[in-house]
Amino acid sequence: MESLLCSFLCFGLYSYDLWTMGNLARGPVKDLVTALLGLLLLTASPLLGIPALGWVLVTLLLLAYTFFYDQELFPLQWKQTILPGLVLTILTALGQAATGLRPHGLFPLRLSTLPFPWTVSLTLALCLTLQCQLAWKRGQLSPFAGAAWGALYLVLGVLPHFRPLPALCLSLGFGLFSVLEYTLRHYQTGYERSTRDFQSSVLTHQYEEIKTIYLNMRGWRHDYHNHIQVLKAHMAMGQLDALAGYLDALEQDLSQVDTYVKSGNLMVDAVLNSKLSLARQKDIALDCAAELPEQLSVSDVDLCVILGNLLDNAVEACEKIPPEGRFLRVYCAVVKHQLYLSVQNSAKEELDFDERNYISKKRGNHGLGMKRVKVLVDQYQGFLNLQNQPGIFAAEVLLPLTAPQSPCAHP
Structure with a gap:
């Protein structure tokens, strides 16, 4: 029995x-x-x-x-x-x-x-x-x-x-x-x-950033007619100094809603433009080059998480040093049927133990950022290279693409 x-x-x-x-x-x-x-x-x-x-x-x-x-x-x-x-x-x-x-x-x-x-x-x-x-x-x-x-x-x-x-x-x-x-x-x-909670928070954060830029653009277009009327009035009265000052103000206002990057990929453009617009507001010198096909075998959600977290970490690191020393360099391309992402940013000259060993001091969902990037890169059988040296931090990501993409040469 x-x-x-x-x-x-x-x-x-x-x-x-x-x-x-x-x-x-x-x-x-x-x-x-x-x-x-x-x-x-x-x-x-x-x-x-x-x-x-x-x-x-x-x-x-x-x-x-x-x-x-x-x-x-x-x-x-x-x-x-x-x-x-x-x-x-x-x-x-x-x-x-x-x-x-x-x-x-x-x-x-x-x-x-x-x-x-x-x-x-x-x-x-x-x-x-x-x-x-x-x-x-x-x-x-x-x-x-x-x-x-x-x-x-x-x-x-x-x-x-x-x-x-x-x-x-x-x-x-x-x-x-x-x-x-x-x-x-x-x-x-x-x-x-x-x-799931982390991805949801990342997407919500990205959505709010993109929504803010879109509303700024919409508001500027709505005021376009009024701006033209003011410019005509200054010209009619011969107020050239006032006209020049008004044009300078418009140029500065327009720079806040300008599209920094047009890579050819909608998701990459959305993430880069939202992040770089915030970086510029924090007095970070920008250098960005991106050329990608419209469609990638990497899912939009995963691409958003990887690129968004790399840029968030870069901006956060730049905020810890004086404005005159801040810089952020971004490069995105398809190289030999692999998606290549490179993010370099200024960092502190003196690194503590945690910073030298890439140990996050952040807590909560935000602290999951680099861990989630590593998990996603491994999921795609890709390669993640992190280099943390005094004065500069560099992150490189290589993700194999399942379908042939148009390769781009390094600048």
Whole structure:
């Protein structure tokens, strides 16, 4: 009976893996019918003396469930679905051969299951398989973690064959799986939530900056007719000095709504123009060159986060030094099918430990900036180079583009 309960536990873990790995259109009726069929198959196969047959049928059942109800493409899901069932079938068949369990049909009617220590080892092998599979799906699997988990589950899985402690080993193994899965899942959920909140705050900040520039432009255009009337009045009265002063004032006003950059890419233009307009208001000398295609394989949201954070950090660093020493240089281009972003800015001559080692002193969402840039660059399998020297800070980003883009030469 203990072995049969272990089989039911394995079925529950197997089902949990499918629901977590895929995107199943779940419903109480479908779930209940699938669960009852699975438990029935696992109960019937030992009555025939063929426990491995039960896992073959259960694997086919869950494979069919995935085919009909998983909203993700079946060619991308079937390998993940079949792997736990394959592990269970092979290990159960090996257990049958090792213990000498033979098929006997319905007569005599008796429940022929693997010895309890074997089913404990089988359950722990499944836990290890699912642990690695779920961690791989979330991008949390590393060689060290896989080796450590394997060693722990191996000890717990082998121990019941030499010591009369199968129930204790099963409890410890299942507890280990539950704790690790809970920790990794909630870590992933928290990371995704903080990332969404951070992206939302960045986009909101960008929107407000762009909205301010647009409203300034709209207001200037609205006053255009009035400005013309004033200029005509000064000319009619021969007030050339007043006319010159008025033109100077208009030129200064217009410079606040001027478009600094026209790279060819709308998102890059929006980010650069909003950030550079704020930098100019802070008396930062600007030098910007950007030439990009209209479409890039990098998503607009990711591009906004990467470029926006690099520029935010640059402006913040410039504010810490006297106005006469502030400068910001920006270069954006496509070089050999890679998006190249370069941001250089003035910095303090004397750097403390945190500044030399790129450790942020900021807290909250704003402090996630450079970390998020690093995560996105890694996501695109790109390259991030940071150089922090007395008097200057330089950041370079290279992102491979999936489709050929028009390359631009360095100036």
